[in-house]
Amino acid sequence: xxxxxxxxxxxxxxxxxxxxxxxxxxxxxxxxxxxxxxxxxxxxxxxxxxxxxxxxxxxxxxxxxxxxxxxxxxxxxxxxxxxxxxxxxxxxxxxxxxxxxxxxxxxxxxxxxxxxxxxxxxxxxxxxxxxxxxxxxxxxxxxxxxxxxxxxxxxxxxxxxxxxxxxxxxxxxxxxxxxxxxxxxxxxxxxxxxxxxxxxxxxxxxxxxxxxxxxxxxxxxxxxxxxxxxxxxxxxxxxxxxxxxxxxxxxxxxxxxxxxxxxxxxxxxxxxxxxxxxxxxxxxxxxxxxxxxxxxxxxxxxxxxxxxxxxxxxxxxxxxxxxxxxxxxxxxxxxxxxxxxxxxxxxxxxxxxxxxxxxxxxxxxxxxxxxxxxxxxxxxxxxxxxxxxxxxxxxxxxxxxxxxxxxxxxxxxxxxxxxxxxxxxxxxxxxxxxxxxxxxxxxxxx
Numbered sequence: 001x002x003x004x005x006x007x008x009x010x011x012x013x014x015x016x017x018x019x020x021x022x023x024x025x026x027x028x029x030x031x032x033x034x035x036x037x038x039x040x041x042x043x044x045x046x047x048x049x050x051x052x053x054x055x056x057x058x059x060x061x062x063x064x065x066x067x068x069x070x071x072x073x074x075x076x077x078x079x080x081x082x083x084x085x086x087x088x089x090x091x092x093x094x095x096x097x098x099x100x101x102x103x104x105x106x107x108x109x110x111x112x113x114x115x116x117x118x119x120x121x122x123x124x125x126x127x128x129x130x131x132x133x134x135x136x137x138x139x140x141x142x143x144x145x146x147x148x149x150x151x152x153x154x155x156x157x158x159x160x161x162x163x164x165x166x167x168x169x170x171x172x173x174x175x176x177x178x179x180x181x182x183x184x185x186x187x188x189x190x191x192x193x194x195x196x197x198x199x200x201x202x203x204x205x206x207x208x209x210x211x212x213x214x215x216x217x218x219x220x221x222x223x224x225x226x227x228x229x230x231x232x233x234x235x236x237x238x239x240x241x242x243x244x245x246x247x248x249x250x251x252x253x254x255x256x257x258x259x260x261x262x263x264x265x266x267x268x269x270x271x272x273x274x275x276x277x278x279x280x281x282x283x284x285x286x287x288x289x290x291x292x293x294x295x296x297x298x299x300x301x302x303x304x305x306x307x308x309x310x311x312x313x314x315x316x317x318x319x320x321x322x323x324x325x326x327x328x329x330x331x332x333x334x335x336x337x338x339x340x341x342x343x344x345x346x347x348x349x350x351x352x353x354x355x356x357x358x359x360x361x362x363x364x365x366x367x368x369x370x371x372x373x374x375x376x377x378x379x380x381x382x383x384x385x386x387x388x389x390x391x392x393x394x395x396x397x398x399x400x401x402x403x404x405x406x407x408x409x410x411x412x413x414x415x416x417x418x419x420x421x422x423x424x425x426x427x428x429x430x431x432x433x434x435x436x437x438x439x440x441x442x443x444x445x446x
Contacts, residue, residue, distance in 0.1 A: 065100045108134050116140070129162060183210070257280050260331045272408055366391065367389045369386060
């Protein structure tokens with residue numbers, strides 16, 4: 001029996017199952033009976049994009065760390081299993097509270113098969129380089145959204161004195177001595193910003209990283225590192241300055257709410273003609289989404305830590321262009337596109353981040369959506385309603401869009417390859433049911 005708890009907490013997966021059974025939902029599907037407005041409230045979990053960076057970051061500490069508000073998603077479960085294989089003492093003290101003690105870690109090589117299951121495994125490169133001056137991590141997996149090179153990560157590492165090579169499908173990185181240096185990214189990259197930040201925390205001297213990403217989860221990771229004794233300034237701006245320190249000590253830190261999960265339920269409320277209060281959010285992180293929904297005629301009310309989204313009338317057409325934060329998030333693009341399928345007139349969605357993010361539109365067309373894709377732009381002419389159809393989740397956020405589409409369409413919709421969805425959404429079935437949605441997760445016949 002494999003489990004991660006040492007105390008009374010039992011994780012929300014069946015005891016006695018293997019790690020692959022817990023992390024692979026490929027033999028399950030969602031069955032949705034849609035056409036009903038969602039109402040009530042939903043509580044947002046900790047941010048996926050923070051958790052998958054902060055767990056490797058904890059390895060930099062010379063003493064144990066405790067992470068709070070950790071979402072129970074398959075990407076986190078895979079990372080926990082990686083740590084176990086590397087002889088890291090890791091377990092849940094209670095729901096959502098993860099204890100990590102790397103003092104007995106005995107390798108700088110991340111288990112190959114597990115690393116290929118998720119893109120965020122590349123954060124082990126920065127963390128292990130920062131602590132041990134060497135790392136070996138398989139080329140990352142995750143969603144297939146087109147060309148997603150990690151050249152900016154390697155460029156940053158090499159500026160700090162790291163030699164890198166690709167050998168047998170893995171990145172092998174070593175340094176005789178990490179040394180602070182200026183780093184300029186050729187393009188804004190969230191992953192590269194965090195990875196170089198991890199690597200530079202204990203480098204000798206000062207590192208100045210320019211043209212960095214400014215997302216809230218970068219600020220949160222920097223705050224976590226500072227709580228351990230790092231000296232990082234400028235996170236959330238165009239330039240980050242890091243003065244290397246000799247050691248980092250463990251701390252207890254709570255992960256911020258997931259802005260993309262919050263945005264998903266905002267779109268879900270609007271698309272189902274519902275009225276939902278979304279709790280445990282940081283409203284300013286959602287400003288661009290709020291502005292776009294207001295522009296479309298959807299009702300939005302903000303509180304200190306909640307947002308209410310309610311349907312008033314058929315959404316108006318709009319133009320959406322994805323941009324780095326604080327612009328419209330690329331991860332929200334499939335979700336708002338699904339809402340636009342039933343809006344008035346013709347809307348345009350332009351994707352500037354990833355080059356293959358419109359694969360999901362073929363699934364929406366099965367439901368009667370009128371979408372024409374040309375290069376990095378989609379033209380969406382609203383129809384009166386979507387019709388149920390068998391759908392496939394092509395990636396994490398596209399899978400969430402399929403869930404929204406199924407909830408919109410009157411009748412029964414089945415969604416396959418839901419393992420994509422459960423990489424990033426904690427208890428999505430239970431949360432939708434809590435708002436009155438009719439959704440079940442069942443095993444497929446094949």
